[in-house]
Amino acid sequence: MPRIHCALLCALLAGAAQAHQGAHDVSGAVAETNGPSSPHGDHGVAAAWSDHPMLLLAGGDRGEVAFRLSGFNADHVTVFAPGGAPDRLEVDYPVENGQVRIQPAAPMMGNYHWAQAREEQDGAVRVASTVQYFSNPGDAPTALLTRLRSELEIVPHPLPREHSQYRESEKWAFLVRWKGAPLAAHALRLDTEYGSHSTAYTDDQGIATVVLPRDFGVPKAAPGKAVAHGRERAGFVLSTSHVEEGRTYLTAFNYTYAPESQRSRSIAWGAAFGLLGMVAAVPLLRRKENENG
Amino acid sequence: MAEAMKSLFPTMSRVRLWVQIVMLFVTVWGASVVGHYSAEKISDALPALSCAYDTQNGGYCVLVPLQHQVHHRVGTALVKAQEVTLKVLLPLAMTMLTFLAFFFVLGKAFCGWVCPLGTLQELVQRVGRRFGLPLHAVAADKLGRVRPVKWLMLLGLVLLLPLLTGMGVTAHEFGNPYCDVCPSRLATTLLTGNTEEIALKTQSPLAFAIGALGNTLFGFIAVGALAIRQPFCRICPMLALNAVFRHASLARLVKRQHDKCEKCGICTKACPMDITEIHTEHGRKAYHDDCTLCGRCAEFCPDDDVIQVKLGPFALFRSSRDYYKKRMTGEMPDGTVKPVRIVRKSPQGGA
């Protein structure tokens, strides 16, 4: 039996070397995905890859982050906090040179904050929205997401859990609502930094299910820097519009998604080493001469 | 009603089994009840291996924030030659206080009654007993070699390596090294139908090697638990962490001095952790580091009031001769189930 173990171990180790060579390299970058240690909300900082109004992350840390306004103009960005002091639940931050710096509701308070800005021009209302995860303890965004923030809204249903993220090939639900009421059979368009487009329609409850495309690695729609802290993310934007009393409302929600985990993992090797451990334990199942149990 | 309760919970072990099954649901699939977001979980500092990688769980184990805070806050602050200020230590203190708040009430019962990995190992062990597979107790002379491993796991994998990684001394793959080899991560994610964690990271040889080690350990424990009781618990860093604080908890094991113990030793045979001290010692020493507060020793102690499971001043369970006799009718102390006798009729029609 020990000889079988050695042979198995050698075979596995020899194969292990190959596994690294065969590992999928996502756009030449190391794609660290998922797991509680991942940071959050590293929005792609690319040139405009969509005309929709977007708030694109332009650096920062757990205490303060900067957003760049893309595809629209506004003089301030409103940040909605998930909890904290009442006067900090909704705070306006001024836009300077197309950028805004925002902070969590309290220095040691974190979790998801909602950032939003609007532009009104020629009878058209354009709203950009995104979320920022501040890596500190804070209230869950459940109540935050139910609060009304504008007429036409795209509400993640739910957001990725803290320490998690949107990823390629995953299905995620979004609620589209008008003045708080769900909009049924309404189109929700998805555009990604890698140039994919798709449209989903809401059901009776106003929920649209969006599949994030598996498009990492194709040339980007607008080449730019999307790698943050060695962990690749790309931007996506969801948009929807609605006409009421002659006014056109367009609302966008932009955030980031990460490569599918299986691009940088091997289930075959995982199973092989799991089996190796099982085989190593098999001798324990043979009865010893002096066994009393 | 009383009869129904009696048939449902005839022994303390049966009560514990039901609690364990309920807690297995809470710790593995509890998100459907407590909420989707981490902030809605029961706690992020539980004294049991309720895994943070399981996206459907109801609470997180304390080892994940410990590793992250030591890595990202303390280690990083040290390397920047900053003072380790209150701001750096506060989250760590909060984590430990949350842990202690839970631990204060249930103490080591988190291992014997709550931990999903503890429960899964016991369920596998029951299969082993049911099929009459051999049982390997860790002999008293080998215990000395096994017992320090849990402290090495706690100090090395949960505290030291993340600290050195935060300081830039060790590779970033050692950021949360215990989680990378933790069998609960694999067991609980597989139970939710998620195969991502069992798949090995292929980005770097080191990440691959650590993952391979974790998967091999998991495979060994999955099969080994058929023949060894609680094989992983014996080297689990949570067992060590819980041991540090065990005397601070209301829940504890109490054994009084008793003359007949010397010739008996059934308690050690009943102990899933092969603790010899429950037989040879009494008082504080009998409540050993390795105890999971499962209460089997008290159930199988054949004398009145020698071993008790207590919560503060209250005895939740005390050993008794009558209970022992009843308990022995269904199961041997080591967990072997008494065979069901099948009486075959002879062809002549006789018994």
Ligand code: SF4
């Ligand atoms: S991998 Fe283990 S130690 Fe890490 S969070 Fe999960 S259960 Fe806790």
Ligand code: SF4
């Ligand atoms: S010692 Fe066993 S029961 Fe306790 S936390 Fe570790 S695996 Fe779970």
Ligand code: SF4
């Ligand atoms: S000493 Fe008693 S309570 Fe502790 S693990 Fe052993 S049998 Fe269980």
